Amino acid sequence: MNHVISLRFLINHWRLFAMQDGYTLHSTVIYAQDVLGGGYLPAFIGKEGTRIIVRMNAPLPTELAARNALRDVLWGAHVEHRINLLPHPLTPAQELAA
Template structure:
């Protein structure tokens, strides 16, 4: 499943598809989606759900797109709107923690 959203809604979708019990799932992947004219920030969350952030102008490089998403996520983490610390998702990982 894939969702295309405005960058301003990325935090809401991060909470829905990349977090569990208040922490970020370790399996979440930040990437850049190739589109005509450049790249859009994106991530893959729970059950392979792809979230692509729509922007007026795509960014020129994959790195710029990934960094744009990381900057938004880091700002939300600092504001305590999300938690970027990894969530342990298996009993073995929980016991090791």
């Protein structure tokens, strides 16, 4: 499933699809989605393979720029204690056993 969201709602979607019990899940992947006409949008893959693509006024020129833009916003939210970027303490094996 794909969700396209604005940067304004990024933190809410991170909480819903990338976190569990107040920690970021190990399986969350930050990537860059290429757009028709050139450029990239920040994106991440969260729980159950849900893809969240961040809509912006203009795409960023490189994959690295898009990934870094997302990381910068997430780091700011982490510093402000709005999200926790520490990895979930359970290992994948423990998660399967729970």
